[in-house]
Amino acid sequence: MRTFAIEDDFYLDNKPFKVISGAIHYFRVVPEYWQDRLEKLRLMGCNTVETYVPWNLHEAQEGVYQFDGILDLRRFIQTAQEVGLYVILRPAPYICAEWEFGGLPYWLLQDPMMKLRFDYPPFMEKITRYFAHLFPQVRDLQITQGGPIIMMQVENEYGSYANDKEYLRKMVAAMRQHGVETPLVTSDGPWHDMLENGSIKDLALPTINCGSNIKENFEKLRKFHGEKRPLMVMEFWIGWFDAWGDDQHHTTSIQDAVKELQDCLALGSVNIYMFHGGTNFGFMNGSNYYERLAPDVTSYDYDALLTEWGEPTAKYQAFKKVIADYAEIPEFPLSMKIERKAYGTFSVRERVSLFSTIDTISQPIISNYPLSMEACNQATGYIYYRSLIGPARKIADYRLINTMDRAHTFINQELLRIDYDQEIGQTYSFDLSESKNELGILVENMGRVNYSVKMNHQHKGIKDGVIINGAFQSNWEIYPLPMDNLHAIDFQGKWQKGQPSFSRFECVFDECADTFIELPGWGKGFVQVNGHTIGRFWEKGPQQRLYVPAPFLKTGMNEIIVFESDGKIADEIVFHDQADLGPEA
Numbered sequence: 001m002r003t004f005a006i007e008d009d010f011y012l013d014n015k016p017f018k019v020i021s022g023a024i025h026y027f028r029v030v031p032e033y034w035q036d037r038l039e040k041l042r043l044m045g046c047n048t049v050e051t052y053v054p055w056n057l058h059e060a061q062e063g064v065y066q067f068d069g070i071l072d073l074r075r076f077i078q079t080a081q082e083v084g085l086y087v088i089l090r091p092a093p094y095i096c097a098e099w100e101f102g103g104l105p106y107w108l109l110q111d112p113m114m115k116l117r118f119d120y121p122p123f124m125e126k127i128t129r130y131f132a133h134l135f136p137q138v139r140d141l142q143i144t145q146g147g148p149i150i151m152m153q154v155e156n157e158y159g160s161y162a163n164d165k166e167y168l169r170k171m172v173a174a175m176r177q178h179g180v181e182t183p184l185v186t187s188d189g190p191w192h193d194m195l196e197n198g199s200i201k202d203l204a205l206p207t208i209n210c211g212s213n214i215k216e217n218f219e220k221l222r223k224f225h226g227e228k229r230p231l232m233v234m235e236f237w238i239g240w241f242d243a244w245g246d247d248q249h250h251t252t253s254i255q256d257a258v259k260e261l262q263d264c265l266a267l268g269s270v271n272i273y274m275f276h277g278g279t280n281f282g283f284m285n286g287s288n289y290y291e292r293l294a295p296d297v298t299s300y301d302y303d304a305l306l307t308e309w310g311e312p313t314a315k316y317q318a319f320k321k322v323i324a325d326y327a328e329i330p331e332f333p334l335s336m337k338i339e340r341k342a343y344g345t346f347s348v349r350e351r352v353s354l355f356s357t358i359d360t361i362s363q364p365i366i367s368n369y370p371l372s373m374e375a376c377n378q379a380t381g382y383i384y385y386r387s388l389i390g391p392a393r394k395i396a397d398y399r400l401i402n403t404m405d406r407a408h409t410f411i412n413q414e415l416l417r418i419d420y421d422q423e424i425g426q427t428y429s430f431d432l433s434e435s436k437n438e439l440g441i442l443v444e445n446m447g448r449v450n451y452s453v454k455m456n457h458q459h460k461g462i463k464d465g466v467i468i469n470g471a472f473q474s475n476w477e478i479y480p481l482p483m484d485n486l487h488a489i490d491f492q493g494k495w496q497k498g499q500p501s502f503s504r505f506e507c508v509f510d511e512c513a514d515t516f517i518e519l520p521g522w523g524k525g526f527v528q529v530n531g532h533t534i535g536r537f538w539e540k541g542p543q544q545r546l547y548v549p550a551p552f553l554k555t556g557m558n559e560i561i562v563f564e565s566d567g568k569i570a571d572e573i574v575f576h577d578q579a580d581l582g583p584e585a
Helices: 030-044 073-083 107-112 121-139 165-177 194-199 216-227 254-267 315-322 352-363
Strands: 004-006 010-012 020-024 048-052 084-092 147-151 182-187 205-210 233-235 268-277 287-290 293-295 344-347 350-353 365-367 383-390 391-405 407-412 414-420 429-431 436-444 461-468 477-483 503-510 515-518 522-530 530-536 545-548 555-566 574-576
Touching: 004 147, 010 182, 030 073, 030 268, 030 515, 048 073, 048 268, 073 084, 073 216, 147 383, 165 182, 182 194, 182 233, 194 205, 194 216, 205 216, 216 530, 233 254, 254 315, 287 555, 315 574, 350 352, 352 477, 352 503, 383 461, 391 407, 391 436, 530 545
Parallel strands: 020 048, 020 268, 048 084, 084 147, 147 182, 182 205, 205 233, 233 268
Antiparallel strands: 004 010, 287 293, 344 574, 350 503, 365 477, 383 436, 383 477, 391 429, 391 461, 407 414, 407 436, 503 555, 515 545, 515 574, 522 530, 522 555
16 A cells, blocks of 8 residues: 655655656546646756635535536546646635635535534534535545545635634544545645644644745744654745736746745745636636725636647746756657647627527526626526616715626616726616616626635625615615526517627637637627636736637637626627737736
8 A cells, every 4th residue: 555644754654755746637627638747847957736626616506516527527537647746725614715715615605604614513513514525536546545646735825815724623623524634734825824723733744825935934844843854845936917907917036946945945844826727717716805806817727837728938947947956857758739820810790788688598597686796596607687667867975885896887778887896885876767777787796805814705696685765775686697498588579779788609610629719899798608607807917819729610600799797898709829829918
């Protein structure tokens, strides 16, 4: 039986072992490319791959579990072993990862008393039930049973959230109960009380997350251990992520990163975050919230060692030279060649307004008061509220109460205003001119906050209500729009300028290659390619083109559907062979 132990050092089969790992999130990379990305990690000299596990994808609806396709965690781990890599697994419940709600499922918020990431019995019961389905997928892939998994992590950066040690201990007990045999670790920032808050030293090895001052931070970790224990940076941040509205694509200094990597490897072990970032497919980007809402862009390029589309960078080559001083660099041919192609420009074939086809893609819920997405069993996407608000008169007090994140107000299906984040809840006035008037409100979930105290308040859509001249408006039709059934769009319906709309393109390709879609002249929305929602676009940038992996395409006719919410559309889309993530820092 093979062994991995954490004592004064890491020991693999009773021999000292330096963990040289890189992070790849399997759920941000199409399965067809997993082997390519893992091979490139191994060819750089790394011996381990680290990945998070997103609870909100594996149990997107409560009690319904999925472990196939892009969620085939077992296959990803087996592929890593075939390539010659060990695995660090960082499972639920919380992963941060700039991912929707930090990996927590939206339906947790259906409990009005929910205490996320605390020893709150209903929360613990749901985690334990999920573990009963998750760990059978990987139990026999642990090092003790001949698999590649050498370590698993308890929670994630818990010390920057709370200090409920009983919660952490119960998390360990639940993992052990469901067959986890490998050594356990925790990971926290080395600042303030984070290490103390998030550590359970008798049950799991504390590690740190940081991107600079490695020597100084390792010294803090050494003192915190109080005895000789292995030093490890579980997240060695070598880049950063982009948010919509940033003025640039974030990049970091290769020279600085190389110096810090040298310090990591001279003093301990490392997991490079990110080795390969990948893509926030669908609506799964997270958000941060400090002074304002900052939702992450579709690309999770992260200025990583591989680009979003899997190309080695200059930083990759520089890191490889450093690693060569500590490990043998293997040589073998890549198993696949990935091409990129510029397919050119295509013109729209069909277009329909959202309001003309809303009844074919959604069934209305009738309610006296608005319901949030969570109350409608909806995770992501959009939601539309409609109500009759009476005859012509002045509306002096119009307010949306407890509404997130971006709201379009329509009067008689004509756009009145768009409010975003802190603008929502302010008082506005307008005049009604018709004898009968319909109020419509389209609300977009821009990505639930994935870090810090705002996580407790992530109900999307309209949670409390709509004020019309000082009173709550009643009698609503509510249309959930998760946008997962665009095959039901009726393109025979009408299109009206200025309304949210769906545009359909037919693109004939003679071969399938990676490509990048640009939407010049379009406002805000998302793109679906042959049924795959590849992510959001927004003219404010910095990201200007969306990555489309070849496995999403077909030889012959490809159907592209673009939803645009702001009434700003063009008649063409363009496919390039190069990305445009915005101006670099």
